[in-house]
Amino acid sequence: MPAEAIGFVLRRVGRATQRSISRLGFSARFFALVIYHSPAAFRRLGLTLREIYFSGVLSLVIMLVSGLFVGMVLGLQGYDTLNKYGAGDSLGIFVGLSLVRELGPVVSGLLFASRAGSAITAEIGLMKTTEQIAAMEMMAVDPFARVVAPRFWGGIVSMPLLAALFSVMGVFGAYVVGVRLIGVDSGTFWGNMRAAIDFWPDITNGIIKSVVFGIAVTLIAVFEGYDATPTAEGVSTATTRTVVEASLAILALDFLLTVFMFRGTGI
């Protein structure tokens, strides 16, 4: 009896491992194909611009509003804690560094995954379900060049811009709370922030992070959409997977990137 049970468990593990390895290989080949077909996304710029509009412009409101609120909360919480140590003047440094380095890219990446990533997956998945992708192949239109690559590049262009806007709104929110409501001196707020934050490496690291997150989120989104089981249930599962996988990918990549970025700075 136990031997059978062990065999059953081992078979399940074996099957799961094989499936995940083959999916990994499939996604790597998928990534290579997307890169290979990328020139088409730039030759037909209108398609890519349309995707920037859908994933970037339409995400603006959620990014700006959440950036503002995150900044305002940071201003309140940061001042409360810093003031216990008599360092309320460092509010600008605290807010600026945490937004530019971490919260800007990560939170906007998570929002981007759920706002734009899920939409991309659902759209491509539904195109597959209604056999539009198969129809394109029949007409000798490459779905990678026509559907996948423009969405991929639209996301990569949008993400760093959205992250930068998120950070700016956050700093503005913290300014409103810290300077206007609590009464930190305006000059101290901006002056300390500027003295402590360097364009290189702080801000550039944030931009690098947001570009990497943009690549990860849109790649997962287009892959899950393309890989979806062509049923209503399959599309919904694929959309859920996109949000979960993209969020986990962002958090894991953030840790890895931070480790590499802090190497050599003496921390």
Next chain:
Amino acid sequence: MNRSTIDLWVGIFVAIGIGAIVFLALRVGNLTSLQTTPSYHLDAAFDNIGGLKIRAPVKAAGVVIGRVDRVRFDTKTYQAVVGMRIDQGYQFSKDTIASILTSGLLGEVYIGFDAGGDSEMLADGGRIAKTQSAVVLEKLIGQFMFDKAAQGNAK
């Protein structure tokens, strides 16, 4: 939605996005580290540099005049040799004193210059002869306690 409306919105989006990056660069951060103002190099040897780090500021009378760009240990003299980049606009006499200071009790560590009276100026690659090392708080406290103990024994 037609093509030109989408183009317009994407254009607005990209413009304010780039505007946000510029705002971060100029208003939130400082771009000074990117500017390549002409500068010259100075060395100074210290017995102890405390918590001095690369890119720490070099100040004269509180004004930032340059940055530390290299710290190494000299195995011949057993001293730390600190290399600094000083803005070309600021010239210092040969007998300038460089000391390692801390702004406040917990603040950043920086190098302070006290100008001397020599008529000869330090040139590029020059070495500051007079230096004052970082004050190590533990040593100071230790010294203070030993002094107290010695006084107690004398009585």
